[in-house]
Amino acid sequence: MSHREDHEGNEDYEGRNRTSRTSKADRANRATRVHGAVGADWGAAGPAALPEPTALTTAQRSAALESMSSPEGLDVLVVGGGVTGAGIALDAASRGLRTGIVEMGDWAAGTSSWSSKLIHGGLRYLYQLDFPLVHEALTERGRLLTTTAPHLVKAQPFLWPLKHHYERSYSAVGVGMYDALAVAGARGRRTVPIQKHLGRAGTRALAPALDSSHLAGAIRFYDARVDDARLVIDLVRTAVGLGAMAASRTKVTGYLKDAHGTVTGARVTDLETGTAHEIRAAETINATGVWTEQTQDMATTEGGLKVLASKGIHIVVPRQAIDAQTGIFLRTEKSVLFIIPWPRYWVIGTTDTPWTQDVSKPVATSADIDYVLEHANEVLTRPIRREDIIGTYAGLRPLLQPHLKPGAEAASTKVSREHTVTRVAPGLTAIAGGKLTTYRVMAVDAVDHALGEARAHAHPSATADLPLVGAARYHEEAARAGEVARSRGWTLARVTHLLDRYGDELPALLAAIDEAGPEAAWDRPLALAPDFLRAEVAWAVTHEGAAHLDDVLLRRVRLDIEQRDRGLAAAQEVLEVMAPLLGWGEEEVAAERASYAARVEQIAAAENEGTDAAAVAHIEQAI
Structure with a gap:
C-alpha cells in the first residue's frame, strides 16, 4: 500500500476532531516563543532571562502525562519516540494540533541512536535507478544542513576508491547525478561541494592510510553526518516548545476503542511509577519501528504492516588509528561500508543481517566485528586490530517485509527503505520503513494520512523551514566562538564542540554554568x-x-x-x-x-x- 494512499475511514474525522483552529500566524508566534524573538539580544544576560518552553525534565514529563490523560484528550497521540515518532510529534504540533507523544524507553533508545549517523541521499540507490528516493533524501539533507539543524548536521567528504580506470566514467556519472539531484533539491543552491576526481597522488594526500598501490585513483564526494540521538532529542524539545506533551518511559499496554471498534486512544503505564493512565485521542499514530507489529497487534491482528528487522553493527576506533582527512566509502558484496571521521574517533560500518532474536537486545557478535574489520582492512595500509577498537554498537533497521511466494525468503539488503503508511484500524495509523534522513517527509505523510485529505489541507505541515532547538541563530553564535573562548579561557575546539551540540543555546548553557x-x-x-x-x-x-x-x-x-x-x-x-x-x-x-x-x-x-x-x-x- 502506497504511503500516499488509504485515506479511507477519515470521513468521520470532522465529528471526532478536536483540532485547534490555528492560523499560520499563530504557528509563527509559537515558533518565535520557542526560538526567541527575532533580533533578540543574545549577549551576556542572554536567553537565561527568557522562558525555556522546550526543556525536558522529570517535572515536565509528569505534567505531560497528567495533561494527556485529561478528559479533553488529544488531536493526535504518537506512539514511539525515535526519529520517526519525534518527527511526527513536531509535524502535528506545527499544525496547531493538540499533540502527545509517548515512548517506552528513553528518547531515541532504539534504532535511532544506533545508526551510521549519516544524513545522506543513498548513493547506492542511484544504481538501483531509484531517482525519486535519492532526490527526496538529498532535498532533506540540504534542509538539515542549512536551515533546520545546521548545528547538528555537518557536511562530510568521502573518498570513493577506484580500482580500475573504467570505473571512473560510470562512477562519475553516478556521483554527478547525485550532485545534480542535490542542487535541484536545494533550488539551485549548492549545500555541499560537488565531486572532485583524484589520481593516486591526490588520493594519498587526502588519505595516507588508504592503500593506493592498486588504485586508479578516487572520487571525492560529500554527504553529511549527525549525532542521531541528539537530533531526536532536539525534535522532541522543539515539539514541546510548540505545545506538544511528551513522556518517555511510558509504555502503551492497549488501545481504547468505542462501541464501533474505532481506536480512541491508548492505555499506558508510567514505567517510573507503575501508574496507569488512559490517553484519549482523535487519531493515534504508531511509529514504533521494529516493534510495529507488536504495537499494532494490540488493536487488530487482521492487517497492518509487516516489518523485517535487520541488524547493523559498527565499530569505533581512535582518530589516530587511521591517517586520513576524509571519510571512505566502500562497496561490499552485500551492501556498502563507511569509514566515517568524527573529531575524536572513526565509526566504521555497517553490517546488514536478518535479526530473529529479541528486538530489544541487539548486540554485536565476534563474527560481526570480524566482518567489519576484514572489509576495512582490505583498503588500509595499516590494518585495524581488535585491540584498536574502543567501542562497538548494534541497532536494528525496521525494513518493510515484502510479499513473498510460499517458501521464499527475503534478503534484508534487498528490501526497500521507502516508508509506508497505512490505517491499521479506524483511528489508528501505522508507519514503517524509511530512514533517518527522510524523517520529516515520513512525518508529513503520517500526519496527512491520519487527518485525511481535507483536514490535512486545512492544517498543512509547517516543518519544511522550521529550525529545531539550537538552530535559529547558530551561525550568529558560531561567529562569536573566538570571543567566547577568550572570555572563558577555553580552546576554540572546546567552544566548537559546544556549538555543534547546543547551537544557539550556548549562551543559556554558559548562563547556567555561572548561576550554578x-x-x-x-x-x-x-x-x-x-x-x-x-x-x-x-x-x-x-x-x-x-x-x-x-x-x-x-x-x-x-x-x-x-x-x-x-x-x-x-x-x-x-x-x-x-x-x-x-x-x-x-x-x-x-x-x-x-x-x-x-x-x-x-x-x-x-x-x-x-x-x-x-x-x-x-x-x-x-x-
Whole structure:
C-alpha cells in the first residue's frame, strides 16, 4: 500500500476532531516563543532571562502525562519516540494540533541512536535507478544542513576508491547525478561541494592510510553526518516548545476503542511509577519501528504492516588509528561500508543481517566485528586490530517485509527503505520503513494520512523551514566562538564542540554554568572524559530529559561508544552531577552505577560469541 494512499475511514474525522483552529500566524508566534524573538539580544544576560518552553525534565514529563490523560484528550497521540515518532510529534504540533507523544524507553533508545549517523541521499540507490528516493533524501539533507539543524548536521567528504580506470566514467556519472539531484533539491543552491576526481597522488594526500598501490585513483564526494540521538532529542524539545506533551518511559499496554471498534486512544503505564493512565485521542499514530507489529497487534491482528528487522553493527576506533582527512566509502558484496571521521574517533560500518532474536537486545557478535574489520582492512595500509577498537554498537533497521511466494525468503539488503503508511484500524495509523534522513517527509505523510485529505489541507505541515532547538541563530553564535573562548579561557575546539551540540543555546548553557556557581564546578571538564564539561551532564538532566545514568552515557554524553569501558570509570563523577538535580541519595546512586556496570559486563561477554543467539543469552535486559 502506497504511503500516499488509504485515506479511507477519515470521513468521520470532522465529528471526532478536536483540532485547534490555528492560523499560520499563530504557528509563527509559537515558533518565535520557542526560538526567541527575532533580533533578540543574545549577549551576556542572554536567553537565561527568557522562558525555556522546550526543556525536558522529570517535572515536565509528569505534567505531560497528567495533561494527556485529561478528559479533553488529544488531536493526535504518537506512539514511539525515535526519529520517526519525534518527527511526527513536531509535524502535528506545527499544525496547531493538540499533540502527545509517548515512548517506552528513553528518547531515541532504539534504532535511532544506533545508526551510521549519516544524513545522506543513498548513493547506492542511484544504481538501483531509484531517482525519486535519492532526490527526496538529498532535498532533506540540504534542509538539515542549512536551515533546520545546521548545528547538528555537518557536511562530510568521502573518498570513493577506484580500482580500475573504467570505473571512473560510470562512477562519475553516478556521483554527478547525485550532485545534480542535490542542487535541484536545494533550488539551485549548492549545500555541499560537488565531486572532485583524484589520481593516486591526490588520493594519498587526502588519505595516507588508504592503500593506493592498486588504485586508479578516487572520487571525492560529500554527504553529511549527525549525532542521531541528539537530533531526536532536539525534535522532541522543539515539539514541546510548540505545545506538544511528551513522556518517555511510558509504555502503551492497549488501545481504547468505542462501541464501533474505532481506536480512541491508548492505555499506558508510567514505567517510573507503575501508574496507569488512559490517553484519549482523535487519531493515534504508531511509529514504533521494529516493534510495529507488536504495537499494532494490540488493536487488530487482521492487517497492518509487516516489518523485517535487520541488524547493523559498527565499530569505533581512535582518530589516530587511521591517517586520513576524509571519510571512505566502500562497496561490499552485500551492501556498502563507511569509514566515517568524527573529531575524536572513526565509526566504521555497517553490517546488514536478518535479526530473529529479541528486538530489544541487539548486540554485536565476534563474527560481526570480524566482518567489519576484514572489509576495512582490505583498503588500509595499516590494518585495524581488535585491540584498536574502543567501542562497538548494534541497532536494528525496521525494513518493510515484502510479499513473498510460499517458501521464499527475503534478503534484508534487498528490501526497500521507502516508508509506508497505512490505517491499521479506524483511528489508528501505522508507519514503517524509511530512514533517518527522510524523517520529516515520513512525518508529513503520517500526519496527512491520519487527518485525511481535507483536514490535512486545512492544517498543512509547517516543518519544511522550521529550525529545531539550537538552530535559529547558530551561525550568529558560531561567529562569536573566538570571543567566547577568550572570555572563558577555553580552546576554540572546546567552544566548537559546544556549538555543534547546543547551537544557539550556548549562551543559556554558559548562563547556567555561572548561576550554578563555583561549588558546582560545571565549567570543569569531566576528569576521565575531559572532552565533556560537567555542565553537559547537568544540561542533559535540566533540559534534555535524562533521568538515569544510561540516558547520559548512551545518548547525551556518549561515552558508551568512545571509551573502552563504555564510560564506566567516568560514571561516578557523572552521577555526582546528576544526583542533586534528581534528588538521589546514596542508594539510588549505587543502584544506577551497578545497573550500568552490569550492562557493560554483559555486552563484553556477548561480543565474544559467534552467533546472535549465543550473544543475546548474555543480555539480561533491554540494551
